[in-house]
Amino acid sequence: MKKIILYLAAAVFAACSSNPEVSAPTENLNEVLACTDAKGLIAKYGEKSVILDTSIISGDDTLKGAIIFPGTAKQASVFFHEGKISDVSIQGDNSAWKTSSGLYLGLTLQEVEKINTKNFTISGFGWAHGGSVVSWEGGKLAGDSLLTHQVSFRNKRQNISVEEFNKVSGEAEFDVRHPSIQQMNPTLEQITILKPYIPSKEEGKGIAKKIESSQIPVR
Known part of the structure; x- marks a missing residue:
């Protein structure tokens, strides 16, 4: 299983390519979202440009998803729900996507x-x-x-x-x-x-438990 730490990759890329003059990029991030699933990503961007089943650090969370064009200005994180692309994310100082x-x-x-x-x-x-x-x-x-x-x-x-x-x-x-x-x-x-999607009843219970466990009790 291939794993990559997005935070580190993004930091290295930003350090190498930071530019005080931020210009509007040309790649459309919505086209990534429109790929539907992992097969769609590979069909559009090529197998060599897609890393599947990857651990991604975002803030204080570690998530599973895919990374496209790792280590380049086109790097983006792709996440799935029940096998379908649910969201696409970019972070850092700049990116080729808009x-x-x-x-x-x-x-x-x-x-x-x-x-x-x-x-x-x-x-x-x-x-x-x-x-x-x-x-x-x-x-x-x-x-x-x-x-x-x-x-x-x-x-x-x-x-x-x-x-x-x-x-x-x-x-x-x-x-x-x-x-x-x-x-x-x-x-x-x-x-x-x-x-956006509406969670199932079971997913809703899981979300409620996660929120409840994170609450600080009032003394």
């Missing part, structure tokens, strides 16, 4: 606001899931029953003081119109497009 909606790594928060056509809500910075969009507030990026977007902004202090950064940090939710967030104007570092 979404049909116009998202790509390196876009600023204010640019994403324009694409969404509305303000939105993100989690506070400074922790494992910091800078992640919690709700698109009904904007265009909320998608529909066929596709939606999940993104995270760079989780580090930029353009603001420590005091201002602390105001929008921690396990809380913030409207992106918050003055400190607007001044910070962080950039996209992770993008996922996915096909």
Whole structure:
């Protein structure tokens, strides 16, 4: 079984190819999602460009999936549900991929606001899931029953003081119109497009148990 640690590969690639001038890429990430399954990935991109049954580190989670074009500007992570592609993800400073909606790594928060056509809500910075969009507030990026977007902004202090950064940090939710967030104007570092699905009753029970086990009891 072939295994690769996505985080390390992405870090090596970013170090070798980082560019302060982020230009709009040309490859369409939605085409990966449209491949349907592993056979579709291989048929479209070639067997040598696809690593299946792979361990992928994303944040503080280790997931199983596939990686296409590992170690290149076209590297992307592909995940499955019941054998079908459920979501596709890219992360880092830059990538050859963009979404049909116009998202790509390196876009600023204010640019994403324009694409969404509305303000939105993100989690506070400074922790494992910091800078992640919690709700698109009904904007265009909320998608529909066929596709939606999940993104995270760079989780580090930029353009603001420590005091201002602390105001929008921690396990809380913030409207992106918050003055400190607007001044910070962080950039996209992770993008996922996915096909929403309703979990089965058994899956729902498993999710509930996982959430319950992660809760900190009130003393």
